[in-house]
Amino acid sequence: MNSHGTVLRVSGVNKRFGGLQALSDVSLTIKTGEIYGLIGPNGAGKTTFFNVITGLYPADGGQFELMDRSYEPRHIHKVVQSGIARTFQNIRLFKNMSVLENVMVGEHIQTHVGVWGALFKTKAFRDEESLIVQKARAFLAYVGLEQFGAEMASSLSYGDQRRLEIARALATQPQLLALDEPAAGMNATEKLQLQALIQKIRDSGQSVLLIEHDVRMVMGLCDRVSVLDEGHLICEGVPQEVQNDPRVIEAYLGHGETSQ
Amino acid sequence: MKIFKLHPWVLVSALVLLVLPLVLQPFGNAWVRIVDVALIYVLLALGLNIVVGFAGLLDLGYVAFFAIGAYLYALLASPQLLESWGWLQDHYPLGLHTPWWVVLPLSAILAGIFGVLLGAPTLKLRGDYLAIVTLGFGEIIRVFMNNLDQPFNITNGPKGIGGIDPIQIAGHPLSKKITWIGIEFNSVTLYYYLFLITVLLAVVICYRLQNSRIGRAWMAIREDEVAAQAMGLNTRNLKLLAFALGATFGGVAGAFFAAFQRFISPESFGLMESVMVVAMVVLGGAGHIPGVILGALLLSIVPEALRYVATPLQELSSGRIDASILRQLLIALTMVLAMLCRPQGLWPKNKSGGLR
Amino acid sequence: MHKLNIKNPTNNETNPTTLGIGSIFNMDTLVQQIINGLVLGSLYALVALGYTMVYGIINLINFAHGEVLMVGAMVCWSVMTFLAREFPQLSVGWAFTLGLLTACLVSVLLNVAIEKLAYRPLRNAPKLAPLITAIGVSTLLQTLAMIIFEPNYKSFVNPLPSDPLAFWGAVITPTQVMILITTVVLLLLLVVVIHATRLGRAMRATSENEQIAALMGVKPDRVISATFAIGAILASVAGVMWAANFGTVHHSMGFLPGLKAFTAAVLGGIGNLPGAVLGGLCLGLIESIGSGYLGPLSGGVLGSQYSDIFAFLVLIGILTLRPSGLLGERLAQRA
Numbered sequence: 001m002n003s004h005g006t007v008l009r010v011s012g013v014n015k016r017f018g019g020l021q022a023l024s025d026v027s028l029t030i031k032t033g034e035i036y037g038l039i040g041p042n043g044a045g046k047t048t049f050f051n052v053i054t055g056l057y058p059a060d061g062g063q064f065e066l067m068d069r070s071y072e073p074r075h076i077h078k079v080v081q082s083g084i085a086r087t088f089q090n091i092r093l094f095k096n097m098s099v100l101e102n103v104m105v106g107e108h109i110q111t112h113v114g115v116w117g118a119l120f121k122t123k124a125f126r127d128e129e130s131l132i133v134q135k136a137r138a139f140l141a142y143v144g145l146e147q148f149g150a151e152m153a154s155s156l157s158y159g160d161q162r163r164l165e166i167a168r169a170l171a172t173q174p175q176l177l178a179l180d181e182p183a184a185g186m187n188a189t190e191k192l193q194l195q196a197l198i199q200k201i202r203d204s205g206q207s208v209l210l211i212e213h214d215v216r217m218v219m220g221l222c223d224r225v226s227v228l229d230e231g232h233l234i235c236e237g238v239p240q241e242v243q244n245d246p247r248v249i250e251a252y253l254g255h256g257e258t259s260q
Numbered sequence: 261m262k263i264f265k266l267h268p269w270v271l272v273s274a275l276v277l278l279v280l281p282l283v284l285q286p287f288g289n290a291w292v293r294i295v296d297v298a299l300i301y302v303l304l305a306l307g308l309n310i311v312v313g314f315a316g317l318l319d320l321g322y323v324a325f326f327a328i329g330a331y332l333y334a335l336l337a338s339p340q341l342l343e344s345w346g347w348l349q350d351h352y353p354l355g356l357h358t359p360w361w362v363v364l365p366l367s368a369i370l371a372g373i374f375g376v377l378l379g380a381p382t383l384k385l386r387g388d389y390l391a392i393v394t395l396g397f398g399e400i401i402r403v404f405m406n407n408l409d410q411p412f413n414i415t416n417g418p419k420g421i422g423g424i425d426p427i428q429i430a431g432h433p434l435s436k437k438i439t440w441i442g443i444e445f446n447s448v449t450l451y452y453y454l455f456l457i458t459v460l461l462a463v464v465i466c467y468r469l470q471n472s473r474i475g476r477a478w479m480a481i482r483e484d485e486v487a488a489q490a491m492g493l494n495t496r497n498l499k500l501l502a503f504a505l506g507a508t509f510g511g512v513a514g515a516f517f518a519a520f521q522r523f524i525s526p527e528s529f530g531l532m533e534s535v536m537v538v539a540m541v542v543l544g545g546a547g548h549i550p551g552v553i554l555g556a557l558l559l560s561i562v563p564e565a566l567r568y569v570a571t572p573l574q575e576l577s578s579g580r581i582d583a584s585i586l587r588q589l590l591i592a593l594t595m596v597l598a599m600l601c602r603p604q605g606l607w608p609k610n611k612s613g614g615l616r
Numbered sequence: 617m618h619k620l621n622i623k624n625p626t627n628n629e630t631n632p633t634t635l636g637i638g639s640i641f642n643m644d645t646l647v648q649q650i651i652n653g654l655v656l657g658s659l660y661a662l663v664a665l666g667y668t669m670v671y672g673i674i675n676l677i678n679f680a681h682g683e684v685l686m687v688g689a690m691v692c693w694s695v696m697t698f699l700a701r702e703f704p705q706l707s708v709g710w711a712f713t714l715g716l717l718t719a720c721l722v723s724v725l726l727n728v729a730i731e732k733l734a735y736r737p738l739r740n741a742p743k744l745a746p747l748i749t750a751i752g753v754s755t756l757l758q759t760l761a762m763i764i765f766e767p768n769y770k771s772f773v774n775p776l777p778s779d780p781l782a783f784w785g786a787v788i789t790p791t792q793v794m795i796l797i798t799t800v801v802l803l804l805l806l807v808v809v810i811h812a813t814r815l816g817r818a819m820r821a822t823s824e825n826e827q828i829a830a831l832m833g834v835k836p837d838r839v840i841s842a843t844f845a846i847g848a849i850l851a852s853v854a855g856v857m858w859a860a861n862f863g864t865v866h867h868s869m870g871f872l873p874g875l876k877a878f879t880a881a882v883l884g885g886i887g888n889l890p891g892a893v894l895g896g897l898c899l900g901l902i903e904s905i906g907s908g909y910l911g912p913l914s915g916g917v918l919g920s921q922y923s924d925i926f927a928f929l930v931l932i933g934i935l936t937l938r939p940s941g942l943l944g945e946r947l948a949q950r951a
Contacts, residue, residue: 054490080492092487094480104473105480109492111473115501118472119465125472132473152610172492318744320751381932388677388747389935392878396928399875407921531871535751542748581763588759595752599745600737 006068007032007176007207008053008084013062015045015052015231022048024231026062030176035198035208037222037239039215041252044228046211047089050180054086055079067175081109083175087165089184093153099164100149103136106171136171143167143197159190163197170201177201178209183217195221215252219243227251277456281449292448296520298560299455300513305540305556306462306549307509312538313547314475315502316482318391320534321378321398325507327405327529328374329367329514331415334524336363337425344413360427364515371511372504379503383496398534406526420525427454427519435522451520458516462509466549469505478502479547532588539591543598545605554607559594563587648786649905655792655861657900658799662854663877664884664892665806666847672823672887672946673843676735679750681851682874683757684727688719688852689859689869690765693772695719700773712775716856723852724845731844736837754871761867769866772859795857802850803893810889815842823887823946876903876927883934885941894942902926 011027022045030036038046051057053064055073064071071082080086085106094102111132117125140146143163148156156164162182169177179198183191191214198221202208212218218225219239226236229251235242242248284291304326311319335341336358342349348356378397382390409417426435426447434450469475480488481495489495518524536559544555567583598605663685670678692715699711734753738746776794780787810816821829822839830836858873859865880899884891907923934941 056486076486076489077492077494080490085492086490088487088490092484092490094483094487096483097476097479101476101479105476105488105493106491108473108477108480113473115469115474115505118468118474121468129472168491316744318747381936384939385935387744389882391744391747392677392875393928393932393935395875396925396931400925400928403922403925532755535755538748538751585759585762588755588762592752592754592756592759596734596749596756599741599749599752600734603741603745 005031007066008209009063009065009068010053011063013049013052013064014060015048015057016060022231023052026228026231026233028226028233028236030207030209031224032207033202033205034223035202035210035221037210037212037218037225038228039212039218039225040228043230044251045231046228047180048231049228050086050178050209050211053079054084054178080172080174084178085169085172085174085176086178087162087169087180087182089181091158091161091165093161093165093168095152095154097153098149099140099145099151099153099156100133100136102153102164102168103139103171104132106139106168107132107135108172110171110173139167139171140164142170159186159193162186162190162194166197166201170206174206176207176209180211181213182210183212183214191217281452282443282445285444285446285449289446289448292446292452294561294564296448296451296455298557299452299459300517300520301537301540301560302459302553302556303455303462303509303513303516304537305544305552306459306466307506307513308537308541309466309506309546309549309552310469310478310509311502311506312541313552314470314478314482315499316387316478317379317382317499317502318387318394318538319503319506320391320395320531320538321401322394322506322510322537323529323531323533324378324398324401325371325374325510326514326517326533327401327526328371329511330518330524330529331405331421331514332367332370332511333360333363333515333518334421334424335414336366337519338421338423340416340421340423341414357425360425360515360519364512367511367515368508369511371507371514375504375507376500378507379500383499395531395534398531402526402529402531405529415526418526420523420527422523424518424522424524426522427451427516429454434519455516458512463549463553470549474498474501482547532591535595536587536591539594539598543594543605545608548605548607548609551605551607551609555605558606559587559591563590566590645786645908646905647784649908650901651783651786651788651792653901653904654897655795655900656904657880657897658795659854659858659861659896660873660877660880660900661893661896662799662802662850662857663873664880664896665889666851667878668881668884668886668889668892669819669823669843669847671881673819673826673840674735674739675947676746677750677878678735678844678847679747679874680730680754680757681847682870682872682877683754683761684723684848684851684870685855685858685873686761686865686867686870687726687757688723688855689772689865690761690855690867691719691722691852692716692856693770693859693865694765696773708773708775712773712856712860716853719852719856720849723848723855727844727848728841731841736840754874758867758871765867767867769864772863772865774860774863776860791857791861795861798853798857802853806846806850806889809846815839819843872924879927879931879934883930883941885943885945887946888941888943891941891943898942899927899930902930 006029008030013023013026014021015023026049038049040046048057052059053073055076055078058074064073066083071079073079094105097105111128113122113125113128116122137146137149140149143166145160145163145167148160153161153164166177166179166182182198183194186194195217198208198210210218210222222239224237225239225242227234227242227248234247234251235245281292281295284295304322307325308319308322311317311322336356337360339355342352342356378394382393385393405415406418408415409419415421426433428434432438434454435447437447438445438450477488477493477498480491480493481498485495540555540559541552542555543559544553545551563583563586566586663681666681666684667678670676670681692712695715695718696708696711699706699714730753734749735746738749774791776790778789778791780789810819818829818834818839819842821832821834822836826836855870858869876899877896880895881892882895883898884893884895903923903926906926910922
């Protein structure tokens with residue numbers, strides 16, 4: 001638990017792809033311990049924004065602060081080391097590694113024994129390894145996958161794979177957990193389970209950023225929401241406010257887009 | 261080390277490995293020599309496995325590190341440098357005979373440095389381009405070895421370097437046989453034990469790397485580099501580490517090779533050698549240590565065994581097919597058929613695994 | 617350890633002017649290097665086109681493409697040797713033509729067969745698998761050639777006279793003229809095929825987006841086979857020209873030129889046809905001029921025997937500095 005009020009603050013984010021201004025002067029703030037949703041019609045720039053703040057795409061301008069400390073989203077791994085962990089829309093697990101190993105890799109940046117320790121099996125190495133395994137099991141138990149530890153990651157069901165991906169991201173012990181359309185491809189039951197998991201994560205103090213197409217899910221889950229439309233942030237607030245905001249309705253209806 | 265649970269088969273294998281050369285000796289030194297060379301290949305395959313099998317980087321120029329290790333040993337333990345630079349003879353009146361336990365670490369370190377140098381430009385390349393660039397590096401090293409006889413004669417060019425010292429242990433050069441408790445240990449047998457110990461050491465190193473944080477990080481990179489970065493892994497440094505460590509194995513193997521053969525030339529360090537080691541790793545099961553060892557043993561021993569088949573074939577085809585051509589054929593067929601029929605290799609890790 | 621006698625022909629044999637230091641900046645020498653470079657570059661361009669077309673359509677480095685050059689040369693040589701023995705009354709020119717046509721035919725059949733048997737089954741395999749197979753095929757072809765044709769260098773009889781013609785202070789041989797003309801003709805034919813035939817349209821569509829092309833009725837398998845066939849023709853003609861120019865054929869003659877042609881394709885922008893031609897010509901010029909001046913420029917330390925590594929240095933340079941090549945990549949869209 002930290003004493004900062006804000007976990008992520010970005011201002012004036014711009015991103016251009018050739019002739020297309022994908023993001024125009026986007027600014028938002030995510031408070032500690034909240035679930036923050038980002039929605040918008042197709043092509044609004046949600047994924048672009050997500051990829052910019054996590055370092056996948058370089059930004060063309062903007063200020064980025066994590067826990068009141070500014071960071072430069074230039075290299076993906078450095079952003080993670082600063083404290084943002086992400087999942088991918090199309091679930092990118094390490095398929096030929098076991099479920100447990102996937103989570104263990106997540107712990108990489110929180111551990112430090114290197115080649116020397118590994119080669120000579122020093123006490124530091126042995127202690128750290130058993131700690132890694134212990135923690136990994138704990139993360140798996142947290143998301144309800146503890147019985148699958150030794151299975152290949154690719155053998156899990158879709159919903160379970162998503163849980164594993166989230167567990168792996170949590171293992172990096174991030175300040176902000178960023179989920180890229182986690183409910184994509186899920187049926188109604190899986191979505192409910194996912195929702196419960198995300199709420200559990202928030203309840204234990206973790207801040208969460210969520211992009212989703214399923215507007216109903218977002219409204220039910222998020223503490224605050226903002227809406228992107230054609231690269232502009234058009235509204236930010238609690239779900240009830242945003243839902244009824246005429247600009248938001250216009251954006252969705254105007255583009256002929258009402259997602260399920 | 262958990263492998264030593266003293267199952268009966270562990271004891272049996274240990275016994276077999278211990279007496280193998282003595283059993284083969286009566287059939288001729290040639291057989292023991294085949295096993296010796298096979299062990300050097302096992303070492304190479306284990307090293308390449310770190311790069312290809314663990315980290316998923318298709319290195320087609322691995323022979324470069326083999327060459328570097330071999331030439332370093334040859335230069336430090338043969339008359340070559342003294343002949344090129346007469347003034348050195350004043351400092352080394354008895355000749356340049358650097359002991360192997362000095363050269364070996366140097367070979368490893370130099371190879372490792374080159375691993376970083378040759379790996380660095382490849383870090384941002386996608387898989388197939390990485391393969392071609394590493395192939396290019398292998399060729400560059402070979403061209404240099406072939407042409408560094410002018411203006412200063414360093415490598416003696418295509419003529420190669422001869423007169424390389426054998427390895428000396430406790431004052432006894434391994435090129436001479438020992439008789440002990442009535443048993444004759446030929447030179448090739450002595451080298452066998454040295455290589456065997458090194459290979460066992462290498463296996464231990466590989467297992468320890470595999471079952472560590474670094475090993476898991478490499479495998480994550482192999483599986484999905486972007487996802488690995490998304491877990492905070494510095495994939496650039498990790499890849500360089502894989503190149504460097506893999507290269508050290510090549511350097512050590514090269515030094516051994518030079519001492520064993522006592523003569524080296526650029527012909528032994530061409531693309532075919534790189535391809536062969538890749539074939540061994542892929543055939544056995546990339547990323548799976550026992551599989552890789554199996555692949556190396558198969559591809560180095562089977563062509564030799566086929567030599568006995570080759571002689572009648574040679575006659576049939578009026579002298580065109582010999583053992584080395586058979587080996588090439590076998591390697592080529594292996595690579596094609598393995599990918600078509602069993603891409604995970606003969607002995608992959610559990611169900612799936614191998615080259616992805 | 618078995619030492620393999622693989623000697624790689626360098627292009628020094630056609631460089632009649634690896635002259636002394638005094639004539640470094642002599643215009644005549646430069647013109648000569650340029651001529652040699654353009655000729656060499658034309659050959660690279662022809663082979664590079666095959667690489668780039670295949671990569672543009674199925675994202676595969678057809679490692680075995682260099683061997684098609686060798687197969688073309690070997691088949692032509694075999695036919696010419698056979699005809700010379702059995703039909704000595706036939707002129708060398710006719711023998712050469714028959715040899716060339718046979719070479720094209722055999723190469724096409726071979727390349728299409730390779731694609732069907734070795735690459736097609738791996739269309740959806742992880743990306744390194746087809747590359748490994750390609751290396752295997754390349755090695756297989758070289759080894760088979762070594763077995764069938766024996767590993768020695770064989771001399772190739774050139775139908776054209778070898779008296780050089782004077783040209784702008786330098787010399788050019790009739791063979792070199794033939795190479796340039798043939799290249800231009802083949803390129804024009806290729807342009808016609810790509811832009812004015814149904815097949816060409818299908819190829820362009822498939823290389824942009826295979827799935828959509830298939831929805832439009834294009835059969836991707838047919839298009840891919842056609843691509844391999846065209847590449848084979850270009851490479852085998854290049855192989856025959858190469859043999860005529862350098863006077864020898866050898867089972868490993870395709871390996872280095874193949875790699876260099878691939879470098880040329882990357883240099884120009886992989887998947888980009890004009891890029892392949894530009895890359896080929898540039899690489900030929902770099903090699904020719906570079907190897908001519910490397911010796912004097914480095915004070916005698918590095919001689920022209922290092923010219924083979926120019927291509928690799930160019931490859932590394934391009935991939936580091938401008939990975940999409942001079943004219944930009946054109947890769948197939950995959951879902």
